[in-house]
Amino acid sequence: MISAKELNRLGLPDDPRLMPLALKLANTFQACGADGGRSDETAHENICDAIRTLASAPETMLNHEHLGSLAGLFMELFPDGSDFTPRETPAPWRQWGNKDVEEEAVRQMENACRIPAAARGALMPDAHTGYGLPIGGVLAVRNAVIPYAVGVDIACRMRLTVLDMPLSRLFEHRDAFITAIERETRFGMGAGFEKNARRLHPVMDEDWNVSPITRINRDKAWKQLGSSGGGNHFVEFGELKVEFPARIGDVQLTPGSYLALLSHSGSRGTGERVALHYSERAMSLCPRLPDSLRRLAWLDLDGEAGQEYWAAMQLMGRYASANHELIHAHVLKTLGARELTHVENHHNFAWKEEHDGESVIVHRKGATPADAGRLGIVPGSMCSPAFIVRGKGCEEALCSCSHGAGRIMSRAAAFRQLKRADMDALLKENGVELLSAGLDEAPMVYKDIHAVMAAQRDLVDILATFRPRLVKMSPDEPRRKRR
Structure with a gap:
């Protein structure tokens, strides 16, 4: 069974107008794959791939046997399309110091570098888990500001x-x-x-x-x-x-x-x-x-x-x-x-700066x-x-x-x-x-x-x-x- 949390991770919004139908159709699709002789693992991979495609390009899924109606509802509710397409690889970033830096803080830094506007990141040696961007995280983005990355x-x-x-x-x-x-x-x-x-x-x-x-x-x-x-x-x-x-x-x-x-x-x-x-x-x-x-x-x-x-x-x-x-x-x-x-100095703020030859917004959250x-x-x-x-x-x-x-x-x-x-x-x-x-x-x-x-x-x-x-x-x- 696929969960609402997993569908959200794959790119579907946690919207009460969408999620009930998404759960119903996704699990039906997965069950049909299993009934058709595919392994549970393969059936799960297929539904995950299909949901990712639906979230990023719903128009290509309108004629899908199982998910077509979900694609139609998605386009009706969100006519501007998906505002998030996961990057295949994160923006470049480097970590200073490994001692006592939590794995979750490192994961948060990598996630931050996956947003579309991310240009570069850095993780300081005092880093620990925060909300969104870790404490000790530095993130440069293009023409956007992230309130939780300021703190x-x-x-x-x-x-x-x-x-x-x-x-x-x-x-x-x-x-x-x-x-x-x-x-x-x-x-x-x-x-x-x-x-x-x-x-x-x-x-x-x-x-x-x-x-x-x-x-x-x-x-x-x-x-x-x-x-x-x-x-x-x-x-x-x-x-x-x-x-x-x-x-x-x-x-x-x-x-x-x-x-x-x-x-x-x-x-x-x-x-x-x-x-x-x-x-x-x-x-x-x-x-x-x-x-x-x-x-x-x-x-x-x-x-x-x-x-x-x-x-x-x-x-x-x-x-x-x-x-x-x-x-x-x-x-x-x-x-x-x-x-x-x-x-004196700030250490929870965002600045307009020049890095790597371009103008970016540098967020320093605990840096x-x-x-x-x-x-x-x-x-x-x-x-x-x-x-x-x-x-x-x-x-x-x-x-x-x-x-x-x-x-x-x-x-x-x-x-x-x-x-x-x-x-x-x-x-x-x-x-x-x-x-x-x-x-x-x-x-x-x-x-x-x-x-x-x-x-x-x-x-x-x-x-x-x-x-x-x-x-x-x-x-x-x-x-x-x-x-």
Whole structure:
């Protein structure tokens, strides 16, 4: 018996107007083949071949003895024909690092390179399974944007600020640093600032009417402006160690240890709503994608939906940048400190770039831009270092590198298997004070960042190393069901 799931994989849309007839006729056809003396395996292969043909060229199947009526209904329901013809071979892609990279993440990367618009792909050494494109996946496509390949947290990003205070101040005046973080940050699902304490930034004066989703969520975005949210987002103080003279931002730093502030967060609830709305819109515009590619549904950049999403994504990028700018500005102001220099980068975004002599849209989902000379930040965990890196511009990697260490344990598994006492012992051993965090962000859930960095020596150079010393993340929260 052939199943609805298999028919969907072969290219038939999971449409209630089509699938009941498809199941009935496909199984009748398969049974007739078996009754005619063919082996079950041969009969199954024949029906699979026939369904693939029907999905890609239904007009050629109108006179088929068993499937003709299905072909007619298919053409009636979907007059524009199939929006997906599987590629015989995937677009070229390369993987960096094999250690602890899940087979499913590799399969997702290969699937992504099978969509018609795919031009090239790359899989970073911190890769793990995601939705559609794996985390750590980089995908270049032609004239299209894939909302799920950007990610649910649009413009999730990093920022590191070097302070004008000596590192010793962090240890001598610990309470002042704790107060600054606790007073000036907001963590947790839905967290934000009350109306009389809302942050101010020019991003809120921009045109939020670029899409209906940004328009109706502007007030929510303003409430959450300057906040961090939940998950793996953090704000932390630590030691930035520079081994040799290095230009960080606009300043040439001499070798030594510096006090630095590091943050990780994105576009908060509004970015998520943009992502989910346009992901659903893309799937509705690509109804015949098989299940394995459903979350890789794309929006044509020449179409209204694609242009709306692109404008909303750009706005969310500026909004996420403003969040970090405000977090750092308010924390430093409370401390009475000034900025010497800073580094920042997105790692969930899509860019218009030139590669292999053509203009493409490069999606980096949990991957850091690493063009030649470009600076970025690759964090580890609360007990392992983050790195300021300089890109080497490797074209095979689409000028990208990892966005962190990458998880080796799911959040659910962390809550089941780990103990708070073990996490606390590891923090103490590494000289890290934790203000708050869930057990699902324990250092043990992440890969070895040193192994990840070793696997991408050809992608980036390390300029400086940051060691966390005072860390704040969202406390344990009830888990949400993924929509």
